[in-house]
Amino acid sequence: MRLSDEDFVPHYALGLDYGTNSCRALIIDLADGREIAEHTFDYPGGTLGVLLDPSDPHVARQDPRDYLAGLEAVITGAIAAARTSRPGFTPADIIGIGVDTTGSTVLPVDRDGTPLALLPEFTDDLAAHTWLWKDHTAHAEAAAITEAARVQRPHYLAKCGGIYSSEWFWAKIWHCRNTAPGVFAAAHSWVELCDWLPAVLTGETRPEKLRRSVCAAGHKAMFNASWGGLPDQEFLGSLDPALADLRDRLYDEAWPSDVRAGGLSEEWARKTGLRPDTTVAVGAFDAHMGAVGAGVGEGRLVKILGTSTCDIMVSPVGRALEDIPGVCGIVEGSVKSGHYGIEAGQSAVGDIFLWFVHNLAPDRYGTTPTERYAALEREAAKLAPGESGLLALDWNNGNRTILVDQRLSGLLVGQTLYTQPHEIYRALIEATAFGALRIIERIEKYGVPVHEVINCGGLAEKNGLLMQLYADITGRPMKVARSSQTCALGAALFGAVAAGESRGGYANVEAAQNAACGLREKVYEPDAAAHAVYRELYALYATLHDAFGTREGATNLHHVMKDLLSLRERARRAT
């Protein structure tokens, strides 16, 4: 390779990461992946950025105004920070921008791509706002889609784990049609947040023109090239003719994130100081870009541990890959071009601990949540495996993989009159680890070996007890990605790949990972004695998992959690 002047000019990329409660920007130096500046913005709306409905715990919406306010704030904030940390830095040296967001997080938009929530007539209508990933109002529609596909189009289901989720694109849109027909009628189209934000940056937000992410399309909207893109008219029409109509106003093509969505608009160049026409990559979901930032590759599972978790694997397109029942999705190019992206995950991990610490840990563990977390972890770490006598199911927010059922709930068994909060806290961590093991076993069973587990996200960095328990329970070393911002790092890397090697970016995702990704020194090694005990506890977990979560086997308690939810809904309707 010949060196050119270009090689000696510092090059940077900008990653934008839109989470559940906040968004952030990260600027990296492409020479070594060093993170030179970042800026975070907490969404001001609702409760920690989420619009809730006190009468229905399934509702979780967001205000698009928060995204726009955050977009400007984090880009200008990160640039200002970079000027301080790196003298001589100029935003003109940023060659590419990548964007990741939560998903399926969908916005109803008008003909121009303007979110309905921004129009005066819909300002107060929750249904016109963004339907956040964790909105579970559409469970009935999800069940109906699953049922229809099971009968009519089983190959659709096979790619999304066998069950269509209430968290996903079509279920949410259909639920809007069923419960807020005025909003549905006013929506010219529906856009994933990860598609809308790059569109905003490029200035081309018209639904038919903006470039849709294959990651979002494939994992959430049943888009697949092998059956001609989105689900066909006939199938959608069998659900509701209005969905078949909508299909015409959606898209036929979807793109991986190593591709340009467009160039930065003059307007956003002005607002931010970035160069006009700076490459904006096609967006993708946080977990997928986070997995790239953490170093995902063949045989290398990335676990993104946050309020919920995503488990991401890839498998080369050339190798035969079965459909994996109960795994959220298998989509070509959703993580890396030339690979199937495999996504699994747990609906709640950190959220369960958050719930416990905020609601059930008394003040003797500390007066702030931070103090309580620390004290619970310290006390829980003193326990031996099995010593609490407790066992929990990690389903307080349903089960995303491998049961794909939002209508499951938490369970705790083994309490005595002496059970202590830190014992329960440990049992909850263990439950999430058992859930994690179940996912690894499922993926391996279907021919995708897991040689290495790399963790990232806040829990991986901060909760040493959790990491050790994951090692002890899975019987595998737990490694931790070097970056604290793997999602934003991954987004920046995609920005640099989409910009291309000729502009000082990277030739492809592998090259980007080689340059910019790494692991921390600390590896959590499994303890053999602990693992032996946990094999026994895991067998009990599996018994309860199957009894309450499936209709299979002799011990069928599958109806119990459903019946409780039905009774709850009736009670809520009555009051």
Added chain:
Amino acid sequence: MRLSDEDFVPHYALGLDYGTNSCRALIIDLADGREIAEHTFDYPGGTLGVLLDPSDPHVARQDPRDYLAGLEAVITGAIAAARTSRPGFTPADIIGIGVDTTGSTVLPVDRDGTPLALLPEFTDDLAAHTWLWKDHTAHAEAAAITEAARVQRPHYLAKCGGIYSSEWFWAKIWHCRNTAPGVFAAAHSWVELCDWLPAVLTGETRPEKLRRSVCAAGHKAMFNASWGGLPDQEFLGSLDPALADLRDRLYDEAWPSDVRAGGLSEEWARKTGLRPDTTVAVGAFDAHMGAVGAGVGEGRLVKILGTSTCDIMVSPVGRALEDIPGVCGIVEGSVKSGHYGIEAGQSAVGDIFLWFVHNLAPDRYGTTPTERYAALEREAAKLAPGESGLLALDWNNGNRTILVDQRLSGLLVGQTLYTQPHEIYRALIEATAFGALRIIERIEKYGVPVHEVINCGGLAEKNGLLMQLYADITGRPMKVARSSQTCALGAALFGAVAAGESRGGYANVEAAQNAACGLREKVYEPDAAAHAVYRELYALYATLHDAFGTREGATNLHHVMKDLLSLRERARRAT
């Protein structure tokens, strides 16, 4: 009836009630049952009077010194209070003393009836102290007794619900023999606390001489006149030859509490100011005397609601009565002469709430337990049946009736990320109500109709939400006994019956109840709409009850709680 001078002399009786954490004395006026004075004494030893072993949560012992200190304190305290409340009162007008205690609460004693714990060489030996009712260390021995009786003497088991409990006489003694052979060898005999205290008052504590309670003997020691008293030598010898030897040093006869145990000794008359030779009635268990104080009778179930509960019924000896599987005991004369006493109960009720309020209710519900109870009750009362989506099993301390299994544990299902402490609190109350309903259904199924339910104990008086939920869940009105001290009242009534009509007492228990017992005005009536929802929740409770609590049916999860306990024990042994 001719009136004599005697009729115009005020007559009183003294009831002594020995609970888990304290003892009390109550003085009543026999004319109308009015409670004129009382005095309470908290046992100073251990944790709230209970000696614990940090390494084994099953251990619960007591120090006999606390009983003796309390005996003098409460009698003299109540007499002093009576002198104030009733000018002219003199202790010489107390014609009878009754005693009730917890049970099976057993003491190893020497040849003189002195508890081994009072001897210098055993002062520090927990096994030489009193084995409190809720000591569950003997679960293995209880299981072995059950198994042996199932094969050799099924009629023994039929009278105690089909399963011998770890809380009972022989299991505890055998466990002492197995784990503390030195104590066992030093024990000339073993005495129930309810037999030992009257013996102390009469001055005749020699094990062969003191009068044993048929209530304790029949319910806990498998004593039955129909098979010649205690279990036979051969059976006991098959368990352990040492138990067969012990049988010779126990008793052949047992007595109801309307009979004199003896007269007050000179020593105790001196200590207290009572008349020497004042009638001391044969003792009995708190629940049985409490049931009499609450007005138990044919068709009238008394529920004594405390840390645990006892459900007491009677059925006339003349009427055919089947054995009732899973009901703790059926013993002739244990409650009233001429009736079978039927005892059932729940191993933990108030104790479950106590555990929750002390460990899992955060400070936003109040900084003291009293404040937290009040706030939890207030918030929980606002919920509709089924609204929490939660369901619990009330087995944090095992299940006394109808599963008779200490090796069961608590369970909570239905938690989400939004579940609040007061929702769990309500689910725990509901769980105990479901357990209560299961007992009523079992008793009725075997031919003993329950026409009326009378509640007594602290929870019945103080927890209006609990009483209303019991009414809504059982579909029956919940009445509350007038007295706050039904156990001590019942004990006093037995003192007066044992003294006899000729000395100013009562002719029999019915006459005593007619004179002294009553109900409060407030009756909790069931709400039909709530009851309808609770029938559905109860069906789910029954499903979990049978799945986790029995080996019957297709949904057999019976092993889960046992396996967790085994793992816990292994972990504790290892650390």
